[in-house]
Amino acid sequence: MMSYRALLSILLLMVCAGTSKAADYTQPVEGDFVVRDFRFRSGEVLKELKLHYMTMGTPVRDSQGVVRNAVLIMHGTGGSGRQFIREQFAGVLFGPGQLLDASRYFIILPDAIGHGQSSKPGDGLRARFPHYTYDDIVTAGYMLLTEKLGVNHLRLVMGTSMGGMQTWVWGETYPDFMDALLPLASLPVEIAGRNRMMRRMIIDAIREDPDWQNGEYKTEPLRGLRSALNILMLMSSATIEWQRQSPTRASADEFLHRWIEERLKQTDANDMLYQFEASRDYNPAPKLESIRAPLLAINSADDMVNPPELGLMEREIKRVRRGRYVLLPASERTRGHGTHTLAAIWKQYLEELLEESNK
Numbered sequence: 001m002m003s004y005r006a007l008l009s010i011l012l013l014m015v016c017a018g019t020s021k022a023a024d025y026t027q028p029v030e031g032d033f034v035v036r037d038f039r040f041r042s043g044e045v046l047k048e049l050k051l052h053y054m055t056m057g058t059p060v061r062d063s064q065g066v067v068r069n070a071v072l073i074m075h076g077t078g079g080s081g082r083q084f085i086r087e088q089f090a091g092v093l094f095g096p097g098q099l100l101d102a103s104r105y106f107i108i109l110p111d112a113i114g115h116g117q118s119s120k121p122g123d124g125l126r127a128r129f130p131h132y133t134y135d136d137i138v139t140a141g142y143m144l145l146t147e148k149l150g151v152n153h154l155r156l157v158m159g160t161s162m163g164g165m166q167t168w169v170w171g172e173t174y175p176d177f178m179d180a181l182l183p184l185a186s187l188p189v190e191i192a193g194r195n196r197m198m199r200r201m202i203i204d205a206i207r208e209d210p211d212w213q214n215g216e217y218k219t220e221p222l223r224g225l226r227s228a229l230n231i232l233m234l235m236s237s238a239t240i241e242w243q244r245q246s247p248t249r250a251s252a253d254e255f256l257h258r259w260i261e262e263r264l265k266q267t268d269a270n271d272m273l274y275q276f277e278a279s280r281d282y283n284p285a286p287k288l289e290s291i292r293a294p295l296l297a298i299n300s301a302d303d304m305v306n307p308p309e310l311g312l313m314e315r316e317i318k319r320v321r322r323g324r325y326v327l328l329p330a331s332e333r334t335r336g337h338g339t340h341t342l343a344a345i346w347k348q349y350l351e352e353l354l355e356e357s358n359k
Contacts, residue, residue: 025094026102028054028085028109032117033148035140044130051144052117053110054081056094056102059151070106071156072145072170072178074163076185076340077275078232078267080116081109083341092343099351105155110144112137112162114274122268127215129274134162134282138169142177156354158182160340161305162275164297168284171291180357181295182350185340187306188297188316190283195305198235199276202228206273215270225269229260235305238336288319295323296353298346300339302330 031053038049060069075083084090093100100107111118113132121129130136145151157178159167164186171181191199209224211217233256246252297313299306306313308327317325326349328334333345343350 024096025090025098026056028056030054031148033144035143038140040130040136041133042131046119046130048119049113049140050117050119051110051113051140051148052081053108053144053149054085055109055149056107057105059106059149066153067106067151068153068155069104070108070145070149070151070154071100072108072110072141072154072158074110074141074157074159074166075112075115076159076161076163077279078115078272079160079162080111082116084109086341089341089343092347093350099347099354100156106151108145108149108151110141112166113140114271114278120268121215121270121274126270129270131277132274133278133280134166134169135173137278138166138173141166141170142174154178156180156182156357158184158350159186160184161186161337162279164340165279165282165284168288168291169282171293171295172284172287175290175292178293180353181291181293182353183295183297184346185299185303185306185337186297187299187312188284188288188320189312190285191279193310194307198231198305199279201231202276203273205231206269209269212269215273217269220264220267221269222264225264225267225272226260228269228272229263229267232263233259236337237304238334238338239302240330240332241335244332285316288316288323289321291320291323293322294353294357295320296349297323297325298328298340298349299325300328300330300334300336302334303337303339305337 033051035049038046059067062068073084075081092098094102094107096103113136114120121127154177157167157170164183167181167183168188205227206212206221206224209221211221212224246255297317299308299313301308313325317323328339328345335342339345
């Protein structure tokens, strides 16, 4: 029989091996960039707009001084760049020999306006914070890259959900600035139909709570916030996985309670309201022909936010001169809208895009 000491040694080796795997990529460096007198599309001006970001790796320039290895990755609504520093994403893409090896690429993970550690309503301005849009987020991101980080070209622009939508905007706004585009869990059309209705439910739930007090609440308007989170939970639901996790009535009730209560502790009502209002004028459809870089759009069939039965992507991708679309079938591996962050499921398509755009 194996001795206790020998067994303990094996267990320690297993733990160390697991830890090594989880951190088998360059750890990010964090920073802030302050833009003075930033003017939003609404005409509002913020005296100091702080943009928080993380980077991994170092930029590499060619003989003409053009950065050739920078990768911009943008997060979804309510998230931050930190969401990508997880085993399911960074552990699949950023490690040695992986597709976006951080020793070879300069990876940039910004917090969008209104999110993470960047300037947002919850910092103090509340409902007096400028009403930003995705165009504002992209403009600010361009300033961060060019004025702070010295990046004059991107090898790849990619994003998940809101970040996926902003990927389309990047392709139209700065068509010669990147080699490739990878929007995940998004559609290149005006937000309408059920998608708009769910977003409006979230906005109205917060605004119509008497405790919101036009954004000047002293404590969170919990009734409105709870209703908004209920809608958000359905938007991001994963049918197959949630059935597996909650196969009984009691377990489903417990899952719901835990999901909502955890998010109530970390959600600011004004921040959430602004985040969902920011999509109000998103609509890249009229300018899709202006996108020049190879673009590969990836959605999953169980995504409630971007349901494939609408046929919108199939229609619009034809207008992107170097565009292609992949629909991942629903399976035990997918997670509904959240499939966008499970890099192992779609990394083969990223590899194809990198090879295509390297020509």
